[in-house]
Amino acid sequence: MKKTLLTLTFVSVLSLCVMAQQSISGRVLDASTQQPVAGANVSLLHSPQATVSDADGKFILSGLKAKDYVLQISFVGYETSRKTFTISDKDLDLSVSLQAGQQLNEAVIVSATRANSKSAVAYTNLSEKDIKAQNLGQDLPYLANFTPSVVVTSDAGAGVGYTGIRIRGNDIARTNITLNGIPVNEAESHVAYFVDLPDLASSVDNIQIQRGLGTSTNGAGAFGSSMNIQTTTLQRDAYAEANNTYGSFNTWKHTARFGTGLLNNRWAFDARLSKVTSDGYMDRANSDLKSFYTSGAYYGNKSLLKFVVMSGKETTYQAWNGVPESRVKGDKAAMQAYIDRNGLSAEDADNLLNSGRTYNSFTYKNQTDNYQQDYYQLHYSKELSPVWNLNLSAHYTKGGGYYEELKPNQSFSKYGLDNVTIGDSTITSTDLIRRRWLQTDYYGLTYSSAYQHGAWNFVLGGGAYGYKGHHFGEVVWAKYASNSSMEHRYYENRARKHDINTYFKTYFAANSNVDLFLDLQHRNVYYSFLGYNRDLESVQQSVSYNFFNPKVGFTYRLNPNNSVYAFGGIGNKEPNRDDLINSTPTSRPKAENLQNIEAGYRFADKKLSFSANYFLMNYKNQLVLTGKINDVGEYTRTNIAKSYRTGIEAEAAWNITDQLRWSVNVTLSQNRVIDFNEYVDNYDSGEQQQTVHSKADIAFSPRLLGGSVLSYSPLKNLTLNWQSKYVGKQYLDNTQNEARKMDAYWVNDLRINYIVKTSLLNEIAVTGLVSNIFDVKYVSNGYTYSYIYDDVRTDENFYFPQAGINFMLGVNVKF
Known part of the structure; x- marks a missing residue:
């Protein structure tokens, strides 16, 4: 029924035709x-x-x-x-x-890595107005929830704390994130943690989301999508703002912003201070998030110098274990079976049986994640001539923190400790509390230069980055101390990474209707890490990669209202830290390769805009979890020879009247692994059982996605928004097994924006949001593992339930 309604909705928008x-x-x-x-x-x-x-x-x-x-x-x-x-x-x-x-605009800082109407790629722009209308303190991915092909999820269940985003089924580790053109993805894991930059949205001017390989960018190459974020740009008039939000689960956001405006026609300073707290929907999944943003800029006649400093500090109670399937479904018999086969203690069993769908397996009071990141950016732009400009940026990111956890019944040998002898008894294990640390230094330079002459537009850019990562673990308490000292360090390793990329882009207007696009990138990666050699000894070693990523496209304007485009490109991506340190040179995975084709149509007039984009993403050596144990006894990702994603993305916006506007998007896709070998541990035989699957759906890749925002403005400064999101069925692994899946869900929200202007205050903006207004019980993320015992296969499925009906109310006062 839901698919039928979405299809009818989409067809009705397509059928609209407004005569010129x-x-x-x-x-x-x-x-x-x-x-x-x-x-x-x-x-x-x-x-x-x-x-x-x-x-x-x-x-x-x-x-x-x-x-x-x-x-x-x-x-x-x-x-x-x-x-x-x-x-x-x-x-x-x-x-x-x-x-x-008179002043160079900050747009030049990000223009080299942005797509435009000539780039022949699929992209969506979010303006400052779009962002402000939605910003109530939820993590940045939630601002993109109603853009095409996007699925968002939250560990704590309500969008505050650890969140995730998938675009076309690609997770954040395959999405290139830049902030003012500076790479954000962590160099080793490739993940960008938005929780480390709380309330970043309050200092964002605009965001561009590109789907597919997109245009060449800085940092780890986009391998399915990219998110290009630009922070606060020049505000010519002085301002001050105070924003306070309160919502369900005792969620609070306090933000103060101010800016000097343009001083002496040359200088401008902006600042923000934020604090976001929430108890979370899930049990004990609380968050305490703090951040600030400052910038100072000098605007010359033909130059711009800008210094940006921002920092975020997060403390979140861990909720990343998810909820067993039996607890989500409320099946008491299945819960008891789970308790029995996993040997839960009486306390843990009681927690499971009496918690509801908000169950959190962690109960230790300080089971927290603690991390801080400090960002320093220096940008310089110079207009060398009316047709030639230059951009240079230097950056340094300092990160440091740990997560703390209670670990029962841990072997002393695992922590480099001696067994404990008491009388005639030898104790080989202990309960303990450990902290696992990561300290990072990430630094580098980026550059771009754009030259335009007649029908030609050339861009030369790139960057060089260095990274140092220090990983170590400490035992901070143990029931039996053995021969440990205070903060006993039980492992330590250091990693270094260098990343150099250069790209060349050119746009050529062949005539008034045809634009050609060429984008060539070379990327060199060197990574030194502590890992296993062929003799299973842990030694410092290194790998290096050279990638060539070409892209080409064209745009043809049929007339001022209609255009078509086509794009083809190749991308490559190196394995992540876990892939490398948990393998040997014999079992080490290969780099992934992606061949991407896009073709689309765009139409726009006064009343209606519409676009449709076909995509084919053909993977070679995609890295996925198969359950296979490698030669060092680890369950690591394995290269699979062939897999692909193909489908159609369509979006439309219809100005029905001056007061009523409807925006809708739909993605229909097929996401397949050609041949997938599943490995399951057989505890009876001590071996692994292999099953071959052919043309199965790729995990976390719904075939149908839809988003809709219906906006009605009965008064000049009042807007009512009915927001709908449909996410089709998703599988937890690559076997397309109905026993290991997440059901489809359709969630509706009501958002109200009201702006009051007074003689005393510049503006009072009130935003109200009622999320999941029909109280749908759904899960948006999960994982699974399987094993065979007593000739019976058991699938342990875990899910991340999302909040039912909940609200947020924000008031922003601008002076």
Whole structure:
């Protein structure tokens, strides 16, 4: 039924057709030289209609009804121009002169790694307005929840604390994250932890999400998606804001922001201080998050120098073990069986039986994750000439922290300790509390230079990065101390990584309708780590990789309202830390390879915008968990020869009336592993049982995804938003087994935004959000493992339940 409704919804949007009436055309010129400005962004405010000027500076927008419009034209290095005009019964032809900007805009910092209408890739932009309307303290992935092909999840169940995002089924480790063009993904695990930057959204100006390989970027290559984030840009007027949010599960967000505006036409300073706390939906899954952001910038006539410092500190109670399937379903007999086969203590069994779907297996009061990251960025941009600019950035990220856990019945030998002898008894194990530490230093330089001449646009960029990681574990308490000392260090290893990438992009306007795109990247990776050699000795060793990642595409404008595009590219990605340290040179996995094809259609006029994108992501040597134990006794990811994702993404926005707008997106996809070998431990024989699966669905890859936002503005400053998200069935592993899956779910939210302007205060913005308004009981993430004992196979499934109906209310006062 849900699939039928989504399909009917989608078809109804496709069937809409708005007849063009009048058009506006014109030419964009440099005010001083009267030369054409190619590539200028031309749009109508409060309308989806937009285009870019061609090599002769010409543009056209059609399908306009008789009314007043505001035309906005912008281009890097120029002041944005806005012209108000009226369409009557005739077409208009305008000449627009752009004045060279007095201050260089921060857009130049991220422009080299951003996609545009000429890039022939699938992307979505989130503006500052979009972000502010949703920002109530939830983690950054939740701001992208209603964009195409996205699934978000939360360990604590309500979006505060550890969260995750998948785009086209690709997890965060395969998504390239940059912050002002600086890489964010952790160099060894490839994961970006947004919990380490609490309330980052309050200092974000815009976000671009690219799906597929996308354009070349900095850091670990995008291997399915990328998220390009830009923080606060120039606010010309001084401001101060106080934001407070309260919500379910005793969730609080307190944020204070201020900025000086542009001082002496040269200087600007911005700052933010935030604190977010929540008890979490899951038992004991509380979060205590603190962060700040500061920036200072000098805006010269043709240059920009900006220094950014931000920091986040998080303490979260662990909820990453999930909930056993029997507890989620409330099956008492199955829960008792789980207790018996896993040997739970009386205390743990009581916790399981009496907790409900919010069960958390951890009960030790300080079972917490504690981490802090400090970011330092220095950006310099220079306009060398009207057609040539240069960007240089230096960065340093300092990270440090640990997670603490109670571990019962641990062997002394595992911690390098002696057995304890008391009288005639020898004790070989003990209960203990341990901390596992990670301290990191990540530093580097990025650069880009863009040159435009006539129909050609060239970009040369890249970066060089260094990383040092110090991993160690400490025993901070033990029931039997043995021969340990205070904070006994039971393991320690150090890693170093170097990453150098260079990319060259060119856009060529073959004529007024055709744009060609070429993107070539070379990436060199060197990684030194403590791992096993062929003799199973733990020694320092290293690996290196050289990747060539080419991409090519074209865009063809059929007319001002319709365009088509096609894209083809190749990407490569190195194994992560766990893949390497838990293997030998014999069993070491290969790098992954992705061949990506995209093709799409875009339409936009005053009332309706629509796009459809076909994608094929063909993997070679994709790394997945198979259950196989390698030559060092570890369950590591294994290369599988062939797998693929293919499907269609479609999105549309319809301005039904001036007060009513509907945005909808749908993804239909097929995600398959061609041949998958599953390995299950057989405790009866001491071996592993192998099962071959052919053309099974890739784990965590729903075939159907849908999102919808219906917005109604009955009053000028009041907007009511009905938000819907549908996520199809997902499997927990690559066997497509119905016993190991997550059911589909459809969740609806109601969001209200109301803005009041007064003579005393600049603005009071009230945001209310009721999430999961129909109280759907659903899970958004999970994992599984299996074993055979007494000739019986057991599948242990664990899930992460999400909160039922809950609310948040935020008030932002701007002075």
